Amino acid sequence: MEADLDAILATAAEHGRNRLLVRDGDRVIGSVHARDALIARSRGRTASAHDLARPVPELTGQDTISHAIEQLRQRRASLAVVRDEAGRLTGMVTLDDLLARLLHSQAA
Structure with a gap:
């Protein structure tokens, strides 16, 4: 849940996935798309997986x-x-x- 943009992109690349589930323990917060992390990073934003998660x-x-x-x-x-x-x-x-x-x- 607290993964930063670099961690999101590294996890997506490591597992060959564009979309990742964002969890807080056993609770699913939502999903984050690697594209959203790339866009945030290119705009100089700092964001966590929780910030970018969609239901x-x-x-x-x-x-x-x-x-x-x-x-x-x-x-x-x-x-x-x-x-x-x-x-x-x-x-x-x-x-x-x-x-x-x-x-x-x-x-x-």
């Missing part, structure tokens, strides 16, 4: 693909976290994942 929708394993896509669309988000029935974080899903799954299921 992420929460889904359950029982949500349908179309419901998940709709939730992301409504919230103008490209990823969501997935929680189980007890509210435990079980993973995350991106819009690309959902669209690929939807297209695959329609092709079958």
Whole structure:
């Protein structure tokens, strides 16, 4: 959560990801895009992952693909976290994942 711009960019590069989850312990604060860190740095800003984090929708394993896509669309988000029935974080899903799954299921 307190990662600075350099730490955000290093983590994104190390793991080959553009978007990173921002957490405070087990609590998901949101997500940060490496592009936002690059822009902030180029403008001479100092910011933490918490400062740049955008909220992420929460889904359950029982949500349908179309419901998940709709939730992301409504919230103008490209990823969501997935929680189980007890509210435990079980993973995350991106819009690309959902669209690929939807297209695959329609092709079958």
